[in-house]
Amino acid sequence: MVSHLKGCPRCRKEVDEMRKVIDAAGLVKGEMEKVIASVDWETLPAKVTDYVFGKTARPHRLTIGERLRLTRPWMVPVYAGLVLGLILGSLATSLILKRHAPSTVADNTFFASPEFIDRVELEMTRRQTLDYLRKSQYLLLDLAQASLRDKGRGMEELASGRAKELLAKKKYLNPQMGNSRMAKAKIICDQIELLFLELSQISDDLTGVEMKRIQGMIEDRRLLLKISLVERELEESEV
Amino acid sequence: MRHIKVCIGALLLASLCLGAYAQTRPDERLFEEAKVLIFDKKWEAAQDKLDNLLDRYPQSLMKEQALFYRAKCLSERTGLEKEAIEAYESYIRDVKASDRNTSLIEDSEISIIDLAYGLSEKGERRFLDAIEGRLGSPNKVIRYYAAFKLSYVKDKTISGRAVPVLRRIIQSEPDAELKDRAKIALLRVDPGALKAIGDERDEQSEAHTRILKIQIFEGGKKKIDINIPWALADLALQAIPDEEKSVMRKKGYDLDRIINELAKTKSSIIEINDADSVIKIWIE
Secondary structure (H helix, E strand, C coil): CHHHHHHCHHHHHHHHHHHHHHHHHHHHHHHHHHHHHHCCCCCHHHHHHHHHHCCCCCCCCCCHHHHHHHHCHHHHHHHHHHHHHHHHHHHHHHHHHHCCCCCCCCCCCCECCHHHHHHHHHHHHHHHHHHHHHHHHHHHHHHHHCCHHHCCCCHHHHHHHHHHHHHHHHHHHHHHHCCHHHHHHHHHHHHHHHHHHHHHCCCCCCCHHHHHHHHHHHHHCCHHHHHHHHHHHHHHCCC | CHHHHHHHHHHHHHHHHHHHHHHCCHHHHHHHHHHHHHHCCCHHHHHHHHHHHHHHCCCCCCHHHHHHHHHHHHHHCCCCHHHHHHHHHHHHHHCCHHHCCHHHHHHHHHHHHHHHHHHHHCCCHHHHHHHHHHHHCCCHHHHHHHHHHHCCCCCHHHHHHHHHHHHHHHHHCCCHHHHHHHHHHHHHHCHHHHHHHHHHHHCCCHHHHCEEEEEEEECCEEEEEEEEEHHHHHHHHHCCCHHHHHHHHHCCCCHHHHHHHHHHCCCCEEEEECCCEEEEEEEC
16 A cells, blocks of 8 residues: 555545544544533434524523533534544545545555466466477377488478477476376377477487387377367366 | 288298398397387386396497486386486486487486475475576576476575576566466565566556456455456466356356456456355456
8 A cells, every 4th residue: 555655646645634634533532432422412403503503492492501511612522523523424435436446555566375376377387288289289290291202301300399399398387287187188298298309319310210110109109189189178178 | 823922922021020120239129119118108117128228238329318218217206206316417417428418408407306396395305406506507498497396385485596587587588488487486486576577667668567456255255366467367367266257157258358348448347246256357
């Protein structure tokens, strides 16, 4: 609130006014309590009218003692208290009605519970895993369809470069991969990661045997099919 | 006659394959078998193959890679975390400069961070030094990963050491995903530091300091109270618990509609009332 007040002259002014009013109320508080206890609230409206306008006509005849109490100078704080009450009430009402949002004077720092932060991070991991799987799928498709004719056309280098990028991306997903919601995705992502580790070590000397072995792993484990299934699951399972 | 030709053909093919197989060196064969086992997550069997290779063929060209994969097998086996860290460290230390494979080195460093964090969670806090020490790594991936991982440590005096790296990611990293990750990590460790970065940028642009506020009341009590950077708005709204999300959907609000409404009328509040719950979302 303090930091907000520093930057908001309108609210600062309102708080200053409130402070003045509260200080003024504090001066007469003790006396006010005694006097309020002694007031006859039934006859008070008539007494106030008489006192202010000095009229002779009264709704009922007051005893001499009552009349003396109402007109004596120490009754002034009672009326002052009533007026202050009205001012305070209207100020509070205006403050409440003026708010656009529940806590405009609230603390403007960031905060969220650790559980909520975990949920936010899990949601981010879900989206990034989907992206990782899609990119991996393209690369694996390229590899699965590559033939020996492609050798020497830069395919190995390209695949190796893309594999390195995806390996780096996967590392940042790891901390949230232990979550049960990501269990299936973790299995497939780990397998892809191992394949990419292989690919990342290949420069331009990918032999036919190595290519066949990698293609064999993609086909035997039905990696492309599994990726599609996990992708669909992740799309549906928003946090 | 046709059958005989087919049989001869098959025999010829088989003999060729066998010949090719026989040509593969025994250390290579062991290594390939180990990798297939690793692919299928049969860690113990794979480690046996690799130990065999390293014992029988100490001069093998596969030695460096075999050391790396052996460490990987150890890291996946429960209770062998310390041995795995030693194996990775030994691989990083001993691998010849000419053979240094950046992907394998990077993977080893990241695995050490993960293993060290796991051990620290089990009470062996001395392993946190292994993570902290990597905050100064010249390799960006290792440095960033160490900072992200350290942000999970509950002791704020330790997790706070990741703040300078996290701040630098937010300020200078071009990758939006990494920036968002750093914001979340900073929100976990030191929300004040995240605000300070916003304030520094505020001198140039107001958009950076906008805060998304979400309050959810259930039965009159505040259930959720969040102040989160506007940049993470869609993630935060997606992370609202399922119960409240279904209330929002029932009232015709989806993620896109909320984001659009908030972006259009910056100061107004979206208030969704249901029988027992009230959801308030606005920007400041």
